[in-house]
Amino acid sequence: MAGRVGNCVVRVGFGKAEVGVPDAAVMQPTRALWIGNIPTTTTPTALHNLFSPFGTIESARVLTHKNCGFVNFERLEDAARAKKALQNKEALGPGTGAVRIGFAKVPPRPTPSPNPSMTTDSSIMEPPGGRKRFPAPPAPANIPVDANAAAAAAYHTNMMMMMMAGMGGGAENRIPISYYASIPPIPEPNPNRRLDASRLREIRKRLDNGHATPKEVESIAAECMDECVELCSDYIGNTVIQKLFERCNENIKARMLEKIAPYLAAIGVHKNGTWAAQKIIDCAKTSTQIHLITTHLNAYIPPLLLDQFGNYVVQCCLRLGAARNQFIF
Structure with missing residues (x-):
């Protein structure tokens, strides 16, 4: 459509909807x-x-x-x-x-699991100061074969493919594991988090330029320590966590991993968190770090393998070596 306003030609057409405006x-x-x-x-x-x-x-x-x-x-x-x-x-x-x-649109609230051993409201930990943490991991639950036949079939197919590729073996004497029925979701971010997007960008820029001294990296890790679990799934924070695991000394990495490991499976299936989880596993060097990873992932292997992001986390665990990756099989 075209017309005139004074001596100017005006054209009118359909434009692109403004980004971020609700439907x-x-x-x-x-x-x-x-x-x-x-x-x-x-x-x-x-x-x-x-x-x-x-x-x-x-x-x-x-x-x-x-x-x-x-x-x-x-x-x-x-x-x-x-x-x-x-x-x-x-x-x-x-x-x-x-x-x-x-x-x-109202975001859906997490639906409670029908399995009575899964997380309940009573497992939400309220530390001093009233800052809510992630749900405590649920107790393991055996996956009923009749209720999860498709999942069991896919799991065994993945296992067979990995073993045929020569990435595992010697599991004949392995102690049976009770697997989790599902992976608990990561809850909404804490509105009172100290490290906002602006500060995280500053930290990432400082770590990216390669000029931060070991002491500065240690100081940044200390600043992130209390919120490192939530930062793993943040769209900027996950990149900061990756950089810290690349550059921190082994003691600091172990301290961060002690906080992160209980939630590593939930982080690993998150679209942002999966990158942090994979980097954490790749950067694990000491026996303490590897023990924390394997201990907290072993009961989540079936749902991780069936997840679009989680299966990459399992693949990272394969690189730990035959002596340490047998929990997968």
Whole structure:
């Protein structure tokens, strides 16, 4: 379509939808809010603090590359009040621009496993200070053959292929393992995390340039230590963890691995975390590090092999050598 405004020709056509704006199909009220036009320096903590006066918040996250974020309330009424109060306001401070707020799709809550031995709410650990950690790993559970026939068949097929390729053997006397029925998911990021995206970029840049001294690397590792588990699955944090395992001394790597190892299977099937998990295994050198890895992965081998990301984690374990990778078979 074309026309004139004064002496200028005006052409009108269909454009590309703005990135990050929720679908029109989900504009009906929900308990999840999309917040657009936010500064790139905005952190999940800042969003949490901004919206918490309106009600209990389930989670808050920021997509810095799209200048938007999401806040999930526990109640729809609280989300609606927050949207009405903050819409088109400079809610994040003078000069930051008016935020745009819309309703968004509510992320699904993790469904409890039918297996009574899997994780329950009582296994969520609340350390001093109220910072919620990942769920404690569930107790092992034997996979019923009749309920998981397809999974068992695929598992044995993978095992046969690996053994035929000459990557294993000598498992005749292996002690039977009780396998986990599934891998527990990684929960929503902690909104009170100290290391935000901006700080993680600074750290990654410092580690990438190759000029950081061993003492500086040790200082960075100490800064990341308390949050290293969550950083493994962060889209920037996982690259920082990879660099630290490449450059830290063996004692620091062991300390980080003591925190990460209980969640290594969950990290290994995450789209970001799988890269950190593979690097951690590749960089393991001491018997203590390798023992932590194998001990916490051995009961998860079937679901790892059947996962699009997890099977690469198992392949990394093969490189530990025949004397150490027998837990796979």
